[in-house]
Structure formats: structure tokens, C-alpha cells
Amino acid sequence: DQQVKQNSPSLSVQEGRISILNCDYTNSMFDYFLWYKKYPAEGPTFLISISSIKDKNEDGRFTVFLNKSAKHLSLHIVPSQPGDSAVYFCAASEGNTPLVFGKGTRLSVIA
């Protein structure tokens, strides 16, 4: 049973527009959430995180929103750039447990 779900396997966005990647989770004990970005033939790299005591965290063009009541988080990228094209993984953890990852969403930003 997947605890972290990314229901959209792919997303296509025009350059300059907003990209919104969604993630749902089932474990209400998760207290830390992260987004990782992965290019082909490379390992995932950390992008942005949020703890459960916050509902928003912003870093440049990237913003993560957390809705605990809905067990939902989203990553907003604005403006989207062609270099943002990658697979984005949502991940969550409970206390000191290892991160649980979703299946990923492939973002294509079209010039």
C-alpha cells in the first residue's frame, strides 16, 4: 500500500508558465516532506522541504504548500524553465524513519 502517492505520471507545461506537481499521503504521522528532482542517469537531488508545522515554504522559483487536513502537498515552479524538465519525487518521513518516496512525476517544460 503506497503511503506517498503522485497520481500524475507526467505533466507538460509551457516555458514561463506555472508548474504544479501534486502529492498525497496516507500516513498522518508524517512530519517532514521533501521534493527531489532527478535527471536521467543521475541520482535524485534535494530541491525543497517543509516540516509539518508550516503550510508553505518558498525558495526562489520553488514553493511547497502543505495541507495537513487534506494530507496533500504541492510543488509550484514559477516561472517554469526548460531546465526544470526532470522527474520530481515527493518524499515524506515520520520522526527518524527513512524517507518514503512517491513514484515520481515527469515534468516537461516546452520552450
Place this chain on the structure above:
Amino acid sequence: GAGVSQSPSNKVTEKGKDVELRCDPISGHTALYWYRQRLGQGLEFLIYFQGNSAPDKSGLPSDRFSAERTGESVSTLTIQRTQQEDSAVYLCASSLGTGLGGELFFGEGSRLTVL
């Protein structure tokens, strides 16, 4: 180098053979993780080492899988009597610790193909 290093980057083996995958974590990182990604799937947790504590092996899919870590350095993931369903990219990651702020730094992975 400064990052997590994994070897081999690619391994093709025949069903039934044993394989060993190696991971060199970032120096000073006490936590080390193995994940795998099968085609079309997310990252699946396998095993985790934290300092001198007993490893968390809860993600290992069968007793054919084992891993060792020497102190706070190199780790080896061993798969015995490989099966075709073991084909995946095996990713190693390290971090300064766990829990809040425990950002993982991943290697490039070892792609295993079992024929």
C-alpha cells in the same frame, strides 16, 4: 570526490549469479541508505545504517538481499542468486543524520540487469 560514489555504474548478470554493489558515502555522513528503483516505480527503501546502531533491514525484499557497512564508510549491497525481478537501479544515499533536516545525498546509482 565530494559526492556519493557508487560502483559499478552498470552490471549485467545472468539469473542465479551473485552480485555486489558498492557505495562510498560522503565523508562524515553517519547515515547511509540503499534504495532501488524498478522500471516505472518510485524509490523503494531497502536498508539503512546509522552510526553503530543495528541496521534497519525492514525494506529488504527477501533473504537473498544483504548489506554491510564498515564503520561510517563504505557499504556493500549483495544480492544472491539474482532473479529477473531484481533488475533495477540501486541507489545509495548518505546524510548527516536522520529525522527533520535529514536531507539525503544520492549517488548516481548502479543499474542492474538480470538476464
